[in-house]
Amino acid sequence: DAGITQSPRHKVTETGTPVTLRCHQTENHRYMYWYRQDPGHGLRLIHYSYGVKDTDKGEVSDGYSVSRSKTEDFLLTLESATSSQTSVYFCATAGTGVWGYTFGSGTRLTVV
């Protein structure tokens, strides 16, 4: 996961509060993704970006928004956190013509 930094690594927040997770890459990769990982579900795509200011929804996008104002940074915002959003969140990147993802180390989010 060299070149991809997620912050924070761990966070506990209260229901109803907004939360922003950050993914920063130094790979100059075009594509960036946010996944959540829950037991029994594997990795599920929340949102992805195919360029600066170009984003689209994944399969579990409700309650989440994203922004990508520059190539290096992809932000995931939980607009009003709920307990069902307790999960481990992974950021991933891929370059043009590079088909395997590079993953960040993950953010463990607990909503109480």
Added chain:
Amino acid sequence: EDKVVQSPLSLVVHEGDTVTLNCSYEVTNFRSLLWYKQEKKAPTFLFMLTSSGIEKKSGRLSSILDKKELFSILNITATQTGDSAVYLCACREGGGFKTIFGAGTRLFVKA
């Protein structure tokens, strides 16, 4: 709806055993199938397969894709305790932007 299904969900073996992990898929505009290994943190890339019948090998790990029957297998020979991990199968689809993951197979190798 696109889906990737892995089996078994978990597996316990002894060192030296050979294991086979299965992955079946139904993905619109299939582009490629990928295998990842996940230990304590982030998944790490193992293989990408795009054509049927092409076996990828890396040491004790090998994988085959069958695009007609829509499945792939990952073989690990002479297993070691360091092989203990969750193995994820994923399919890249459509314009190549998205990758769909299976739930994973948790492998535990006993010493």
